[in-house]
Amino acid sequence: MKIAVGFVHGNGQQHPDFYQGMVAALEGRLAEICPEVELVPEGIYWADITDNLEKKLQDKLVPYNLRWDKMIDARGFMINFVGDAIAYQPLPIKNDQAANNYIYADIHERFALKLQSLARKAGPDAPLCLICHSLGTIITSNYLYDLQCGKISPRIREIIDMNNTPLERGETLTHLYMMGSPIALWTLRYHDFGKPVTVPAPNLRGQEIGEWVNFYDKDDVIAYPIKNLSEQYAEVVKDDIEVRNPGLLSGTPLGSHGGYYQSDEVIERIVQSLAEMSNKITAQQDIAAAKAT
Template sequence: MQKIGIAVIHGAGIQKEDFAEILICRLKEKIEQVAKSKGLEITGEEFVFIPIYWGEVFHDKELKLWEAVQKGGPLDFLSLRKFMIEFLGDAIAYQPTDTHYQNYERVHETYFKALERLSEQVGHDSPLMVIGHSLGTVITSNYFYDVQKVNDTLPYIKDWLHGASPLSKGETLASFVSLGSPLALWSLRFYNFDKPIQVPSKDFKNHYPNAKGGWWNIYDRDDVLGYPLKTLNHAYDQAVNEDIEMNIGNLLTNWNPLSHFQYVKDEQIIQFIVQKLISLHSSL
């Protein structure tokens, strides 16, 4: 039985270790429903999920920072300030530095180790789909960019990849679903932001010549942190299969920026991901 590994990576803000539990349960239920309704020979065991919990890298430091800044005297808008430390703090802390093994590398090491565990469960050369939300989409892009463009300036990734599985190396990256991605904002960090990751990876066809994967970017027009990607430049237009605008959330959130936090709960998203998973499995 050919298995597919699915990595789920969260966005910015304080997250619990079980952040992906509800999403994974709903995806499994929907896969079973769809397979049964279409008479597909799918048991559900073909799809193995793993969460990538990178928030632990920053969690304790952000709590200590929050305690420290309150010692200077009374502050207004405490709830908003706490949100900024937890949310914006992740994005600032994640930026790469010239010093070896700082937060950027620590987050990517968490990513790598999760993929290694996943490869043990599904097979070292099994197809990989990544479901990323918010800052998790940027981390995914950076991780696979470093893997796919490995060179002498990235010794940290070279050490990890020595003897690693094809899945962990990104060779079997088949699909990427980016949800509420602020990757467009990250383009401002680079003079030429024209080297997106390849999805499927350039080596994927060597493992699965007939498989159908791709990169789908989903955003809500009311989400001020989620943006289309194909319009950034020609390279991203070619790299991303489709920008898909959806109205995300419920009556309280689907018309305002709070929609940013509703992607992983939205039934449309669940159905879309299941459709792509079954399509990938059928093409293997």
């Protein structure tokens, strides 16, 4: 059984192969407990979109010889880390002819193209699992929200309509895993903490497959539990799971933020759920085949 898996990275310095180590760990464990599952992975890499602007900003600051830039590149860290989140926010301007040039749209276009690739490689009806980290959890939530609420821009709609597959429309979404998510902070824009996305996809609700799980490390000041934000979140988020991330600086407020990709607890939960879904679908198909004969 093929499962399409999209990985969405977070803020800061990133590389296109950011997800490869986690893919290897997932595939290795699945080979032990459910070899029938074939993961079809795709990295939804977007860092280059914001890096270009952030590099221009850093170049403009060079003549000022600001403190803390040479030894520890403190401002470089702030620009890369905080700048990503600021640049991603859609500009609240109505009737702007340049709307398609916003970073928000550029990143969502990349997201749509990667789902298009997954549909081509895994199949148009393949179950879709999304694994996202840090700011990537916000991007993923926004993209899914736009899909589910009919708010996809014409620019993104054109990409989806090229093949118009169920996977690209978000209709095969079964699993959503958030790691080190600051989404609780984003919900402060709404008096009731906002409306969460639906996982599994609305058309799959009630089939008892898939889940939305939020992983957080207590030492990670960027990550927050989300299930108790509201009754709506409590209904769709299956679990907030506290993990202990590996790494030399994992006990520090920021050093713990990057360890989710290597967490055995995260890997095991994802693998067990994907294997459970595969077994359920296989059993359903066997029953249907038996009835047809």
